Amino acid sequence: MTPISSKSGVRRLLSTLALFVLLGSTLTACFPVIVGGAVVGSLVATDRRTSGTQLEDEGIELRAASRIRDNLGDRVHVNVNSYNRRVLITGEVPSAQDLQLVEQVVSRVENVQSVVNELAVLGNATLTQRSSDSLVTGKVKAGLVDSKDLFANAFKVVTERGTTYLMGRVTQREADRATDVARRTGGVQKVVRVLEIISEDELRGMLPKPAAVETKKL
Numbered sequence: 001m002t003p004i005s006s007k008s009g010v011r012r013l014l015s016t017l018a019l020f021v022l023l024g025s026t027l028t029a030c031f032p033v034i035v036g037g038a039v040v041g042s043l044v045a046t047d048r049r050t051s052g053t054q055l056e057d058e059g060i061e062l063r064a065a066s067r068i069r070d071n072l073g074d075r076v077h078v079n080v081n082s083y084n085r086r087v088l089i090t091g092e093v094p095s096a097q098d099l100q101l102v103e104q105v106v107s108r109v110e111n112v113q114s115v116v117n118e119l120a121v122l123g124n125a126t127l128t129q130r131s132s133d134s135l136v137t138g139k140v141k142a143g144l145v146d147s148k149d150l151f152a153n154a155f156k157v158v159t160e161r162g163t164t165y166l167m168g169r170v171t172q173r174e175a176d177r178a179t180d181v182a183r184r185t186g187g188v189q190k191v192v193r194v195l196e197i198i199s200e201d202e203l204r205g206m207l208p209k210p211a212a213v214e215t216k217k218l
Contacts, residue, residue, distance in 0.1 A: 001061075001079045001158060046153040048169045048206055049084055056111050057082040064089075064106045071105050077124040078102055083156050083167040085113040088194050090160035092122040116194050118160065125161060133159040136187040140164055143181040150177055157182075162189035169196045171203050 047054060060082040068078050076098055078091040087106055093099045103117045125133075137159040144152040155178055156167040164182050166175075175195050182191045 001081050046151070048154050053084060056085060060085065060087060060109055060111055064109045064112075067105050067109065068102055071101065072098060076102065078119065079158070079160065080106065081156060081158050081165075081167065082112070083194075084169060084196060085111050086116065086167075086194065086196070087112050087114070088116045088118060088158060088165055088167060090118045090158060090165070091120075092124050093119050094121070094123075096121055118163075118165070118192070120161070129161065132187065133161065136162070136164065136185065139187065140182050140185045143185050144178060147177065147181055150174060150181070159188075162187065163192055164188045164190070165192045165194050167194045169198055171200050172197055173200070174203075 049057070061080045064080045064082075064087065065078075068076065068080070072078075072093075076091065076093045078089055078093070081088045081090075087109075089102060089106055093102060099117070099119045099121060102119060103115055106112065107115050137157050140157050140159070141152065141155075144150055144155055144157070151174075154168045154170050154174065158165040158167065164185070166178055166182060170178070175193060175197060179191050179193060182188055
């Protein structure tokens with residue numbers, strides 16, 4: 001999720017991300033990295049987007065946040081999340097006109113294929129509300145990790161005002177299972193799926209092939 005930030009911050013994050021993708025492309029799926037104190041596989045290796053698409057999504061989020069700030073200043077609270085060039089915008093704006101303006105601004109960002117507008121015409125969420133949403137998002141992610149029949153990294157989770165949004169490229173089976181996990185999570189009031197459904201055959205094609213075992217006759 002990318003909130004509105006300074007232009008210098010945008011440039012720094014783009015540079016950092018480019019370095020991450022460059023380094024990540026050299027890792028194998030078994031190479032461990034430290035994220036938030038936990039050892040996990042390379043994000044680039046386990047994400048169902050190409051490293052180039054991941055970079056584009058991050059660029060979309062940063063450019064959209066910057067343009068929203070330039071056009072609407074700090075009178076709005078907008079979060080921008082992009083997955084496979086499909087953009088989810090959530091948060092609060094003071095008027096219906098601002099709601100439409102934000103969507104127009106985001107839709108004109110380079111590489112954006114579609115926009116899912118979940119903005120509400122409300123006063124900006126309080127820090128307490130945002131902290132609660134962050135906690136719920138963390139709990140949903142933990143539930144996905146604990147579900148042995150799901151690839152947690154296939155999902156991007158966003159929570160806004162108690163509504164949890166699921167993004168990703170997943171099969172119908174995975175979508176239904178993840179929705180059930182989210183609905184059972186404390187603090188989730190509603191689940192909205194912003195998912196790209198793929199076939200089981202497509203999923204099998206994405207999974208790493210098992211290493212060949214060489215046998216020798218004695």
